[in-house]
Amino acid sequence: MRNTHILHVVGARPNFMKAAPVLRALGEHDSIRQTLVHTGQHYDFNLSEAFFQELGMPAPDVNLHVGSGSHAEQTAEIMKRFEPIVLERRPDVVIVYGDVNSTVAAALVCAKLRVPVAHVEAGLRSFDRSMPEEINRLLTDQVAELLFTPSQDGNDNLAREGIPLANVHLVGNVMIDTLMRMLPCARRHVPADLPERFVLVTLHRPANVDDVAWLGDILRLLTRISATTQVIFPVHPRTKRRLTAAGLNGSNHRGLHLSEPLPYLNFLALQTRATVVITDSGGIQEETTFLGIPCITVRENTERPITVTRGTNTLVGRDPLRLCTEVERILGGEHKRGTVPPYWDGHAAERIAAIMDNTF
Numbered sequence: 571m572r573n574t575h576i577l578h579v580v581g582a583r584p585n586f587m588k589a590a591p592v593l594r595a596l597g598e599h600d601s602i603r604q605t606l607v608h609t610g611q612h613y614d615f616n617l618s619e620a621f622f623q624e625l626g627m628p629a630p631d632v633n634l635h636v637g638s639g640s641h642a643e644q645t646a647e648i649m650k651r652f653e654p655i656v657l658e659r660r661p662d663v664v665i666v667y668g669d670v671n672s673t674v675a676a677a678l679v680c681a682k683l684r685v686p687v688a689h690v691e692a693g694l695r696s697f698d699r700s701m702p703e704e705i706n707r708l709l710t711d712q713v714a715e716l717l718f719t720p721s722q723d724g725n726d727n728l729a730r731e732g733i734p735l736a737n738v739h740l741v742g743n744v745m746i747d748t749l750m751r752m753l754p755c756a757r758r759h760v761p762a763d764l765p766e767r768f769v770l771v772t773l774h775r776p777a778n779v780d781d782v783a784w785l786g787d788i789l790r791l792l793t794r795i796s797a798t799t800q801v802i803f804p805v806h807p808r809t810k811r812r813l814t815a816a817g818l819n820g821s822n823h824r825g826l827h828l829s830e831p832l833p834y835l836n837f838l839a840l841q842t843r844a845t846v847v848i849t850d851s852g853g854i855q856e857e858t859t860f861l862g863i864p865c866i867t868v869r870e871n872t873e874r875p876i877t878v879t880r881g882t883n884t885l886v887g888r889d890p891l892r893l894c895t896e897v898e899r900i901l902g903g904e905h906k907r908g909t910v911p912p913y914w915d916g917h918a919a920e921r922i923a924a925i926m927d928n929t930f
């Protein structure tokens with residue numbers, strides 16, 4: 571009997587909820603054997619292990635423990651530590667997820683060793699090469715042999731870049747597979763004392779948090795909002811470091827609640843009840859679109875344009891006035907209703923598994 575060996579690589583928080591449904595769906599195929607490698611890019615309990623536990627993921631077979639570093643250090647370290655694993659375990663195909671440094675590092679190693687790479691969440695483009703994730707997306711898609719896209723814009727971008735269309739499959743959004751599976755459980759995590767109306771905030775992109783003046787502007791705006799509407803802000807470690815360095819983390823006061831990063835279920839529970847979400851994350855733009863919750867994205871562009879054209883997302887760039895006006899408009903009850911994009915239906919991972927099974 572055929573015994574295909576598939577090796578998955580995950581490293582950072584947004585990878586985990588994408589890999590979980592794919593591992594599960596492939597697990598239904600008897601002819602497939604799986605290995606899970608965690609690069610250790612994210613290593614804090616709240617950014618990593620908590621997700622494995624909640625999502626019911628198997629413990630990684632291998633952890634490369636690369637930790638933090640500059641982009642070059644982190645990417646190079648992952649490549650150095652991952653190469654011997656591929657040589658030793660000899661997978662038939664390696665699946666990489668999303669656009670983090672672990673994604674591109676693993677893809678490059680495999681391309682050089684001539685091991686086929688499948689990329690889940692291929693084709694997304696912000697067309698902004700100042701974003702490290704855009705570089706990771708472009709390079710990963712160039713070397714991948716199988717490209718799974720979440721929406722038609724992904725297929726269009728890949729066609730423009732000369733990727734053979736036979737290798738590209740529009741399968742839908744695996745992140746939404748996880749959301750749909752976990753939603754009933756998340757609803758049980760809604761805190762009893764949650765206010766009726768509140769603003770939920772996440773910010774971690776270097777473009778927002780490494781610029782102290784701009785971070786201060788955002789914080790002043792949040793403080794102002796918090797006089798009338800509660801603001802809940804789970805803080806990413808990078809953001810926490812910047813706030814501390816700038817002396818801004820003392821601004822936690824009555825209506826503004828800064829906390830540690832939240833586990834998946836707690837954060838999803840808050841998203842389902844938020845009056846508006848302010849974010850610079852990629853995945854949260856998608857989750858709010860699915861949930862029909864208004865989302866304001868503090869970025870000039872997005873690699874997920876469908877959340878703006880079809881969903882509930884609005885880009886406000888780095889413009890304090892636009893951010894302020896948009897928040898007030900939504901708190902005043904005026905917001906986009908949006909629709910759920912095609913194939914964001916909870917079955918994307920099953921489609922991936924069927925294609926993998928037919929291909930390898």
Ligand code: UD1
Binds near residue numbers: 774806852
């Ligand atoms: C990474 C991804 C980004 C993703 C984000 C989700 C890249 C280029 N970026 O950004 O696309 O949206 O994850 O969180 O891969 N740190 C900790 N504990 C951890 C991990 C990180 O304290 O467990 C701190 C370290 O000081 C580190 C900093 O956070 O230097 C940034 O971590 P890193 O993995 O480099 O990038 P993220 O900003 O998390």
